[in-house]
Amino acid sequence: MSTTALTPAMKLQRRASRRRNALYLVLIVIGLLAPLAIYPVFLMKVLCFALFACAFNLLLGYAGLLSFGHAAFLATGGYFTGIMLASYPGLTPELGILIGTLAAVVLGTFFGVLSIRRQGIYFAMVTLALAQMMFFFFIQAPFTGGEDGLHGVPRGELFGLISLADNLNMYYFVLAVFVIGFAIIQRTVHSPFGQVLKAIRENEPRAVSLGYNVDAYKLVAFVLSAGLAGLAGSTKTVVFQLASLTDAHWHMSGEVILMTLLGGVGTLFGPVVGAGLVVSLQTQLAQSPLGNWVSVILGLIFVVCVLSFRSGIVGEIQKMVRKNFK
Amino acid sequence: MTMIFGVPLMVFMGQLMLGLINGAFYALLSLGLAVIFGLLKIVNFAHGAMYMLGAFATLLGFQYLGLNYWVALLLVPLVVGGLGMVIERLILRRIAHLDHLYGLLLTFGLALIFEGTLINFFGVSGSSYPTPAALQGGMNLGFMFLPTYRAWVLVAALVVCLGTWFVIERTRLGAYLRAGTENPALMQAFGVNVPQLITLTYGFGVALAAFAGVLAAPLYPVSPTMGSSLLIVVFAVVVIGGMGSILGAVITGLAMGLIEGLTKVYYPEAANTVIFLVMILVLLLRPAGLFGKEA
Numbered sequence: 001m002s003t004t005a006l007t008p009a010m011k012l013q014r015r016a017s018r019r020r021n022a023l024y025l026v027l028i029v030i031g032l033l034a035p036l037a038i039y040p041v042f043l044m045k046v047l048c049f050a051l052f053a054c055a056f057n058l059l060l061g062y063a064g065l066l067s068f069g070h071a072a073f074l075a076t077g078g079y080f081t082g083i084m085l086a087s088y089p090g091l092t093p094e095l096g097i098l099i100g101t102l103a104a105v106v107l108g109t110f111f112g113v114l115s116i117r118r119q120g121i122y123f124a125m126v127t128l129a130l131a132q133m134m135f136f137f138f139i140q141a142p143f144t145g146g147e148d149g150l151h152g153v154p155r156g157e158l159f160g161l162i163s164l165a166d167n168l169n170m171y172y173f174v175l176a177v178f179v180i181g182f183a184i185i186q187r188t189v190h191s192p193f194g195q196v197l198k199a200i201r202e203n204e205p206r207a208v209s210l211g212y213n214v215d216a217y218k219l220v221a222f223v224l225s226a227g228l229a230g231l232a233g234s235t236k237t238v239v240f241q242l243a244s245l246t247d248a249h250w251h252m253s254g255e256v257i258l259m260t261l262l263g264g265v266g267t268l269f270g271p272v273v274g275a276g277l278v279v280s281l282q283t284q285l286a287q288s289p290l291g292n293w294v295s296v297i298l299g300l301i302f303v304v305c306v307l308s309f310r311s312g313i314v315g316e317i318q319k320m321v322r323k324n325f326k
Numbered sequence: 327m328t329m330i331f332g333v334p335l336m337v338f339m340g341q342l343m344l345g346l347i348n349g350a351f352y353a354l355l356s357l358g359l360a361v362i363f364g365l366l367k368i369v370n371f372a373h374g375a376m377y378m379l380g381a382f383a384t385l386l387g388f389q390y391l392g393l394n395y396w397v398a399l400l401l402v403p404l405v406v407g408g409l410g411m412v413i414e415r416l417i418l419r420r421i422a423h424l425d426h427l428y429g430l431l432l433t434f435g436l437a438l439i440f441e442g443t444l445i446n447f448f449g450v451s452g453s454s455y456p457t458p459a460a461l462q463g464g465m466n467l468g469f470m471f472l473p474t475y476r477a478w479v480l481v482a483a484l485v486v487c488l489g490t491w492f493v494i495e496r497t498r499l500g501a502y503l504r505a506g507t508e509n510p511a512l513m514q515a516f517g518v519n520v521p522q523l524i525t526l527t528y529g530f531g532v533a534l535a536a537f538a539g540v541l542a543a544p545l546y547p548v549s550p551t552m553g554s555s556l557l558i559v560v561f562a563v564v565v566i567g568g569m570g571s572i573l574g575a576v577i578t579g580l581a582m583g584l585i586e587g588l589t590k591v592y593y594p595e596a597a598n599t600v601i602f603l604v605m606i607l608v609l610l611l612r613p614a615g616l617f618g619k620e621a
Contacts, residue, residue: 307421
């Protein structure tokens with residue numbers, strides 16, 4: 001192939017990536033300024049769930065694997081971080097988060113090896129069952145506080161220097177964690193590895209026939225997704241100083257699916273938008289007379305999304321842009 | 327008193343019986359899932375909700391309309407099955423051409439709606455439904471005490487499971503169903519009304535779940551969340567057995583109930599998780615499932 005034949009395509013690609021970088025810059029500036037306008041604790045909640053949803057989307061959107069058990073990783077990260085920080089006062093929060101994330105990686109490896117042995121609908125059922133097993137484990141284990149959960153996890157001082165008790169400091173730390181997590185996902189998706197994942201999603205038998213070790217690719221994607229979900233859970237525990245069974249419940253696995261679906265499966269920003277909307281909705285509804293109807297409303301959104309809005313908000317916008325500004 | 331591995335015989339048999347009853351529910355529910363999956367290729371996440379609706383319809387029918395148990399046993403599966411057919415006709419059909427994961431997500435949404443609505447009206451604590459007069463009491467078999475209602479549940483569940491097997495494997499309608507599972511387009515070309523068959527199948531699968539719900543009403547507290555936790559275990563049972571075979575689903579269901587009962591006797595801490603552990607073992611040793619012939 002001559003290089004001149006590729007040049008227009010490369011030019012287009014370069015322009016697209018320049019535009020993307022500008023977008024990222026704008027978003028980071030917005031992220032830095034956001035706590036001036038919005039309550040930082042709410043923002044941190046959104047960021048944690050956004051990272052959780054992005055991690056989930058890496059698996060569903062780019063590898064085509066629907067996990068119905070991602071709550072297990074969120075909870076594992078949260079519990080391990082909580083236990084470590086509560087029992088070792090000298091431990092700094094970033095190390096606590098690292099340990100929680102590693103625990104989720106280990107669990108993810110275990111779940112991944114088991115669940116990728118089945119495909120499609122069975123994969124979803126296997127992950128759901130494994131997560132439910134973890135739920136029972138967390139109820140019975142002596143170190144999780146059972147139904148009450150872990151309370152009063154200290155936020156501590158970042159690197160032993162910066163006090164995270166201050167909400168603004170905490171917010172910028174969470175923002176940094178989110179940006180790192182998002183960057184890992186962005187790099188993964190746009191790497192050759194990500195391209196192979198998409199190939200597997202589109203046509204697994206063909207990927208096998210092309211010589212790719214499909215199971216290895218799926219496993220790496222699964223572990224990566226589990227680890228990032230654990231990172232989200234660990235960070236969330238530090239923010240709210242609490243790890244509870246809510247995070248391990250299958251409702252949570254359902255919620256992260258909804259966030260991703262609503263925002264747009266297989267789009268980078270979809271899960272962020274979805275998480276923002278779902279968390280806002282929950283916060284708003286909790287204060288309104290409709291507070292008891294949250295799960296019904298989430299169910300309705302699910303049905304509407306699947307029936308008529310399958311690309312999600314970001315997906316629909318992308319479609320519109322592509323149609324009108326080609 | 328006779329002891330079995332350090333456990334009194336009465337206790338041992340009693341727990342086995344409880345396990346077998348649970349197994350009967352696993353069998354009924356996984357059977358319904360398998361029938362629906364065969365033709366519609368979707369996993370019905372609303373199955374637990376339908377089981378719960380069956381139990382609630384029984385309870386409410388008794389409280390507000392004075393319907394007795396036997397009427398409920400006939401009427402409730404028909405009503406809930408009818409609701410299922412309406413759902414299939416109005417909602418599921420629209421996404422039949424899509425990836426089957428969407429069916430799972432859609433029925434998950436439906437399950438949230440049903441469960442959430444009932445929680446709002448009845449809370450989560452659950453109420454009890456009286457055991458029908460004819461089935462009260464029990465008999466002493468010498469080695470164990472057998473409550474009549476539990477014996478009835480076991481018999482009724484087995485009869486319905488075997489009846490379903492007979493209809494699907496031995497009748498003309500069942501032949502259509504099996505053919506539709508293999509190749510719906512060809513069936514349609516031969517002049518069989520496949521969409522109607524799909525509606526009926528979904529209704530039937532849902533009716534099985536509702537029937538299980540009626541059976542469960544006098545046994546367990548009737549609460550809006552009774553279905554979802556059971557359904558996840560049933561999913562594990564389905565993964566263990568595979569959804570390819572009717573008898574396979576029934577046998578796996580009963581066997582898992584028994585294993586759960588045995589665990590309760592010897593290591594109660596693991597009783598909640600033992601079925602998931604069996605699932606892990608099966609995935610490692612026989613990934614397609616015990617009766618599975620996965621493509």
